[in-house]
Structure formats: C-alpha cells, structure tokens
Amino acid sequence: MSSSDPARTLVTGFGPFLDVKENPSAILAEGTGRPFRILEVAFEAVDEFLASLDPASFDRLVLMGVATGRTQITPELFARNQIGHTRDVRGNDRFGPIDPAAPLLLEGTLWIESSMVELFPNPDLKISLDAGSYLCNYSYFRALQRFPQKQIGFLHVPQPAKIPLERQQKLVSSLIEHVESR
Numbered sequence: 001m002s003s004s005d006p007a008r009t010l011v012t013g014f015g016p017f018l019d020v021k022e023n024p025s026a027i028l029a030e031g032t033g034r035p036f037r038i039l040e041v042a043f044e045a046v047d048e049f050l051a052s053l054d055p056a057s058f059d060r061l062v063l064m065g066v067a068t069g070r071t072q073i074t075p076e077l078f079a080r081n082q083i084g085h086t087r088d089v090r091g092n093d094r095f096g097p098i099d100p101a102a103p104l105l106l107e108g109t110l111w112i113e114s115s116m117v118e119l120f121p122n123p124d125l126k127i128s129l130d131a132g133s134y135l136c137n138y139s140y141f142r143a144l145q146r147f148p149q150k151q152i153g154f155l156h157v158p159q160p161a162k163i164p165l166e167r168q169q170k171l172v173s174s175l176i177e178h179v180e181s182r
Contacts, residue, residue, distance in 0.1 A: 004180050008059040009034045011176070012049075014066070014135065017041035017089050024157050024165060025064040031169045032062075032176055039139070042088040046139045050146050060110060060151040061143055062176060065136035067156035073163070073171055074128035075111040076154040079141035080104065084133030098141050106144040110153025110179055124163050124171055128156065151179065 013029030015038055016022065029036040035058075039045055053061075067074065081104050087093045111127070131137040131154055140154040155175070157168055 003059050004182075005059075006034050006176075006180060009062060009176060009180055010053075010058040010060070011036040011062045011064065012139070013038050013064045014041050015039065015089075017135075018086075020066055020068065020159075023066050024160055024168065025066050025155075027165060028157060028169055028172050029064055032173060034062075034176065040089060041135050042090045043092055043094050043135070043138060044090065046135060046142060050139075050142055053147075055147055055150065058150070060179060061147065061153075062110065062179075063136070063139050063143060063152070063154045064157055064172070065139070065154070066159065067132065067136070068159055070156055070158045071162045072124055072126040072158065073168060073175075074126050074156040075108075075175070076128050076131040076136075076140060076156060077108055077111060078105045078129055079108065079131055079137055079144055079154070080133070081106070081141060082133055083138055086134050088135060094138075098138060099145065102141075102145065106141055108140070108144065108153045109148075110151040122171065124167065125175075131156070153179070 011029045013025035026038045
C-alpha cells in the first residue's frame with residue numbers, strides 16, 4: 001500500500017527542445033512542492049534517470065511534458081510501444097518499437113479515468129489516449145516497464161499561451177493531491 005505523504009510523490013518535467021526554449025513542464029514540476037527532477041529531452045537521459053531510481057524512494061511517479069499543439073492538460077491513460085522519427089536534443093533517433101518483446105500498449109497506473117472526470121469537471125482538463133511518439137511517450141512506457149508495482153502517470157501540459165501557468169499549476173497540484181489521497 002502506498003503512502004499519502006507528498007514526499008513520496010516524485011514529479012518530473014522536461015528541459016528545452018526543438019522550438020520550446022522554456023518548457024512549462026519543468027516550471028510546473030518544480031512548483032508542485034514535491035521532490036522533482038528535470039530531464040533532458042534525450043533517450044539516454046531518460047534511461048539513465050529511470051535506472052538510477054531506487055524503487056523504495058517513491059510511491060508515485062508523475063511524469064510531465066509539454067504538448068505544443070494541445071489546449072488542455074491531458075492525463076495520459078496509455079503509453080504506446082512506439083517511437084516516431086523526431087531526433088532527441090543529442091541528435092539520436094530511435095524510430096520503431098521501444099521494446100519489440102513488450103506489448104503494444106501499457107496502461108498507466110496512476111490516473112483513474114472516471115474518478116478524474118467526476119472530480120475535475122474542468123474545461124482545462126481532458127483525458128487522453130495518445131501520449132504521442134516522442135520522449136514523453138518513451139519516458140512513460142519505460143517507467144511503466146521498470147516499475148510495474150508503482151503508481152505511474154503522465155501529464156501533457158499546453159504552452160502557457162493556451163492556459164496561463166498559474167492556472168495550470170493549480171490544476172496539476174489538485175490532480176496530484178487527489179492521487180495522493182487515494
């Protein structure tokens with residue numbers, strides 16, 4: 001059974017990449033008041049981070065990343081076993097399956113769809129079934145693989161021009177407090 005202690009929730013955000021010079025996920029991760037890490041937008045950096053995590057050090061892992069085309073905060077219900085053609089910030093490309101021996105989808109273990117929708121009827125929030133095909137999806141899939149007994153979820157956040165950071169921070173904090181209280 002997991003602890004409701006906020007110190008047992010680890011939150012991540014990503015650093016800059018492509019045209020995103022200031023990644024809102026990094027700002028939001030730091031603003032949660034929970035232990036946090038900002039990850040480089042690189043496959044090896046994600047792998048190194050997950051390999052370095054002691055499973056005894058956390059109960060919940062909330063991964064966050066920006067989805068530049070989205071207009072809402074989107075809890076992702078699934079991670080796909082697929083990577084697209086976009087190179088990471090180190091110039092690496094891992095097109096194809098993340099793990100050829102793994103299932104096509106892994107279900108997240110943190111967000112409970114009906115609970116999220118009922119408790120947060122908010123136009124800034126929408127459940128998502130598509131975590132994309134870049135580092136966000138990759139980190140989610142690898143985290144679910146590495147820590148199957150932990151509560152792991154991914155949140156995509158929009159650019160601050162779509163939802164101001166202050167409003168995003170309140171909603172992200174409410175979502176995290178909700179899952180900590182279960």
